[in-house]
Amino acid sequence: MSRRIVVAPVTRIEGHAKITVHLDAGGSVESAQFHVTEFRGFEKLCEGRPFQEMPGLMSRVCGICPVSHILASSKAGDMLLGVEIPPAAVKQRRLANYAQILQSHALSFFHLSSPDLLLGMDAAPEQRNLFALTGADREFLRRGIRLRQFGQRVIEMVGGRRIHPGWSGPGGVQHCFPAAGRDEILGWIPEALDSVSLALDRMKRLLDSFRPELDHMGNFPSLFLATVSPDGALEYYDGAIRIVDAAGNVIAEDLDPRRYFTFLGEASEQGTFMKFPFYRPFGYPQGHYRVGPLARLNVAKSAGTAAADRELREFKQRGQGAVCQSFHYHLARLVEMLHCVERIEELMADGELLGDNIQARAALNRREGVGSCEAPRGTLFHRYQVDRDGLMTGADLLIATSQNNRAMNLAVEQTARRFIKAGPDTEPAEGMLNRLEAAIRCYDPCLSCSTHALGQMPIRVEVLDSRGRLVSEFARQSE
Amino acid sequence: MNALLIAIGNSLRHDDGAARHAAILLRASCDAEVRIKTQLTPETAAEFAGRDHVVFLDADAAAAKVSLEAVRDVCSPASLTHTLGPREVVALARALYGFAGRAWLCRIPARDFSPTPGLSPRARSGAAEAARRLLRLLDQIAAHSPSAPPGDELIDSLKEDAGTQGPRKTV
Numbered sequence: 001m002s003r004r005i006v007v008a009p010v011t012r013i014e015g016h017a018k019i020t021v022h023l024d025a026g027g028s029v030e031s032a033q034f035h036v037t038e039f040r041g042f043e044k045l046c047e048g049r050p051f052q053e054m055p056g057l058m059s060r061v062c063g064i065c066p067v068s069h070i071l072a073s074s075k076a077g078d079m080l081l082g083v084e085i086p087p088a089a090v091k092q093r094r095l096a097n098y099a100q101i102l103q104s105h106a107l108s109f110f111h112l113s114s115p116d117l118l119l120g121m122d123a124a125p126e127q128r129n130l131f132a133l134t135g136a137d138r139e140f141l142r143r144g145i146r147l148r149q150f151g152q153r154v155i156e157m158v159g160g161r162r163i164h165p166g167w168s169g170p171g172g173v174q175h176c177f178p179a180a181g182r183d184e185i186l187g188w189i190p191e192a193l194d195s196v197s198l199a200l201d202r203m204k205r206l207l208d209s210f211r212p213e214l215d216h217m218g219n220f221p222s223l224f225l226a227t228v229s230p231d232g233a234l235e236y237y238d239g240a241i242r243i244v245d246a247a248g249n250v251i252a253e254d255l256d257p258r259r260y261f262t263f264l265g266e267a268s269e270q271g272t273f274m275k276f277p278f279y280r281p282f283g284y285p286q287g288h289y290r291v292g293p294l295a296r297l298n299v300a301k302s303a304g305t306a307a308a309d310r311e312l313r314e315f316k317q318r319g320q321g322a323v324c325q326s327f328h329y330h331l332a333r334l335v336e337m338l339h340c341v342e343r344i345e346e347l348m349a350d351g352e353l354l355g356d357n358i359q360a361r362a363a364l365n366r367r368e369g370v371g372s373c374e375a376p377r378g379t380l381f382h383r384y385q386v387d388r389d390g391l392m393t394g395a396d397l398l399i400a401t402s403q404n405n406r407a408m409n410l411a412v413e414q415t416a417r418r419f420i421k422a423g424p425d426t427e428p429a430e431g432m433l434n435r436l437e438a439a440i441r442c443y444d445p446c447l448s449c450s451t452h453a454l455g456q457m458p459i460r461v462e463v464l465d466s467r468g469r470l471v472s473e474f475a476r477q478s479e
Numbered sequence: 480m481n482a483l484l485i486a487i488g489n490s491l492r493h494d495d496g497a498a499r500h501a502a503i504l505l506r507a508s509c510d511a512e513v514r515i516k517t518q519l520t521p522e523t524a525a526e527f528a529g530r531d532h533v534v535f536l537d538a539d540a541a542a543a544k545v546s547l548e549a550v551r552d553v554c555s556p557a558s559l560t561h562t563l564g565p566r567e568v569v570a571l572a573r574a575l576y577g578f579a580g581r582a583w584l585c586r587i588p589a590r591d592f593s594p595t596p597g598l599s600p601r602a603r604s605g606a607a608e609a610a611r612r613l614l615r616l617l618d619q620i621a622a623h624s625p626s627a628p629p630g631d632e633l634i635d636s637l638k639e640d641a642g643t644q645g646p647r648k649t650v
Contacts, residue, residue: 111521130521130571131567131570131571131574134570134571134574134575135574138574138575141575142575142576145521145522145524145525145575146525148521148522149522149525152522163517
């Protein structure tokens with residue numbers, strides 16, 4: 001008899017989701033889907049608000065990546081004003097973005113994914129958590145917590161608070177960067193570099209023990225999209241969009257992110273509130289693409305900082321053309337963390353960061369503004385329309401996580417096909433269910449970016465028979 | 480005595496801001512370091528290093544009256560996802576940062592967590608009472624042993640005495 005397996009909630013990600021696996025009468029996987037069960041409504045909430053309020057409002061979209069949203073929103077506001085903001089303001093925004101990517105990646109790698117990596121995919125569920133790591137590798141965990149603390153502290157120094165900073169807006173930023181903050185940040189740098197380097201070495205050594213996961217947990221060809229600098233290097237604040245394919249061929253470059261809606265479309269599918277973005281010239285689903293750490297490393301020709309460049313060159317050797325294994329998002333995240341620490345150190349030596357000209361003042365000059373940046377999970381776009389008084393008449397937020405939606409679904413299906421062993425009367429093993437979740441965790445999805453949710457995420461795994469009847473399900477309730 | 484007070488809550492969720500209110504009262508009335516947080520995170524554990532006493536203040540819908548209790552050391556969570564309480568943070572602090580001091584939790588009765596600022600009269604009076612009790616706690620701990628954490632005997636006596644003695648300072 002055919003069955004349906006439901007994993008709900010997907011744990012150790014941000015947001016609410018479930019996974020459904022359909023089995024045929026012989027117990028083989030027919031299909032699998034990743035469902036986002038939250039509803040997103042932020043665009044509608046924006047209507048009627050003055051565009052000057054948008055950065056502060058958008059900062060509240062997410063507690064994990066508020067800096068990304070405030071930067072994209074501020075840049076959309078800059079465009080509405082028609083101004084080029086002062087260098088000091090640009091440097092502050094860049095600094096906050098590097099710090100946010102660092103702290104968010106630390107959260108993903110150390111807090112959420114390291115239980116799988118250090119304790120194994122088949123470890124008992126009660127052992128796959130942060131607390132078990134205090135026994136398994138105390139120093140590793142301590143360093144991870146410190147790294148996130150460092151990133152949050154930098155954000156606090158730049159933006160006034162660690163979560164939901166509101167210091168950036170249309171035309172620049174609200175206050176100067178404190179000169180005294182440089183010494184404190186520089187004091188953290190050696191430890192941060194050391195911790196990331198140790199984690200990188202550890203992760204590389206661990207890869208051999210995850211060969212099945214590397215090969216079968218989201219290993220497929222796709223396009224990759226990211227922002228790059230004019231010389232093709234990693235760029236997180238301002239640049240052009242480049243797209244490469246699985247063979248590493250450049251499909252498109254020098255695309256203007258302010259015109260993203262002309263080359264990116266969104267498809268809808270049943271069973272999920274999250275849309276499926278795609279590259280318009282290729283259509284859907286052929287034009288699906290991946291964003292985030294793996295995509296950025298695949299798209300960029302170089303990192304632009306010494307240590308990260310060495311790691312990037314080594315990383316690129318792991319693929320033929322592009323690196324297509326989703327499991328390598330973890331390693332890519334660590335390379336980016338190294339790059340962010342190096343960039344933060346560079347900015348501490350940049351005198352422009354301390355400048356007191358931090359605002360470009362202007363009245364409303366345009367009726368549409370678009371802002372983008374590289375968020376921890378990928379490229380983020382905000383597009384606003386306003387009336388003659390500057391009141392919002394429309395908003396479109398294209399969130400990084402949603403751009404990985406198709407890829408996450410493919411990863412779940414591939415993982416299910418490889419790892420689910422179901423007989424007529426046997427339940428799937430806990431390790432199998434965990435691999436389904438781990439396939440999603442590679443992407444570190446932040447579903448809360450699309451909607452707000454409270455409490456612990458629930459997850460459901462459903463097993464359907466060939467007629468779509470629910471045969472078996474496993475549910476984990478929210479706390 | 481090297482004490483850290485951590486008030487938890489969101490002042491935009493009505494009575495959830497009770498602990499913040501108590502923290503503001505305490506800041507004006509004692510020398511102990513008082514920090515205000517919307518929620519606890521693993522990073523909070525790192526702040527315990529070198530502390531003799533850590534006191535959490537939190538609004539609690541299940542509390543019938545202001546209460547003060549020791550936070551148990553033993554903690555074996557099934558998983559860590561989106562929630563972290565005083566017990567988990569204390570356990571992390573002991574495991575990762577060598578925290579060997581005492582931890583306390585002061586619960587403030589609260590009923591209304593709707594998304595509006597301000598406190599109900601009950602939560603406001605509870606916050607004031609919590610501040611008075613914590614001042615007494617700090618006073619008694621300091622009087623008993625200025626440099627070392629108190630033993631179980633004192634902890635028990637403090638719990639029994641809480642609310643029965645006059646405040647050192649007026650809140």
